[in-house]
Amino acid sequence: EVQLVESGGGLVQPGGSLRLSCAASGFTFSSYYMGWFRQAPGKEREFVAAIRWGGDTTYYVDSVKGRFTISRDDAKNTVYLQMNSLKPEDTAVYYCNAVNYYYRTPSPAFGSWGQGTQVTVSS
Numbered sequence: 001e002v003q004l005v006e007s008g009g010g011l012v013q014p015g016g017s018l019r020l021s022c023a024a025s026g027f028t029f030s031s032y033y034m035g036w037f038r039q040a041p042g043k044e045r046e047f048v049a050a051i052r053w054g055g056d057t058t059y060y061v062d063s064v065k066g067r068f069t070i071s072r073d074d075a076k077n078t079v080y081l082q083m084n085s086l087k088p089e090d091t092a093v094y095y096c097n098a099v100n101y102y103y104r105t106p107s108p109a110f111g112s113w114g115q116g117t118q119v120t121v122s123s
Helices: none
Strands: 003-007 011-012 018-025 034-040 045-049 059-060 068-073 078-083 092-102 106-107 117-121
Touching: 003 092, 011 034, 018 034, 018 092, 018 117, 034 068, 034 078, 034 106, 045 068, 045 078
Parallel strands: 011 117
Antiparallel strands: 003 018, 018 078, 034 045, 034 092, 045 059, 068 078, 092 106, 092 117
16 A cells, blocks of 8 residues: 655745655655645645656756755655745645656656645745
């Protein structure tokens, strides 16, 4: 059974930083891109970032480029998201998942999601 457990969210002021973690199990972690998705209130879940197995290739949605950094530790089956210079529009529940790329589009590999971790950016 695929399990994805996100942690590290919290309440921060604009300009602050958070580091999210995702512990994964139930699949061959080192054979998949891993990624982060987020869902803001009243909006659809959107792709945020992805990283290839081995960690030498990354992709980011335009709105977070230069501010967020995705990384992974294949030995620990863990993916991270370092979020700097946070903005109120980053407020969302953040989820991780394995990622497949079809027709140049990142798609979640598994239909089940973890509980996510809440990130709130507010003054």
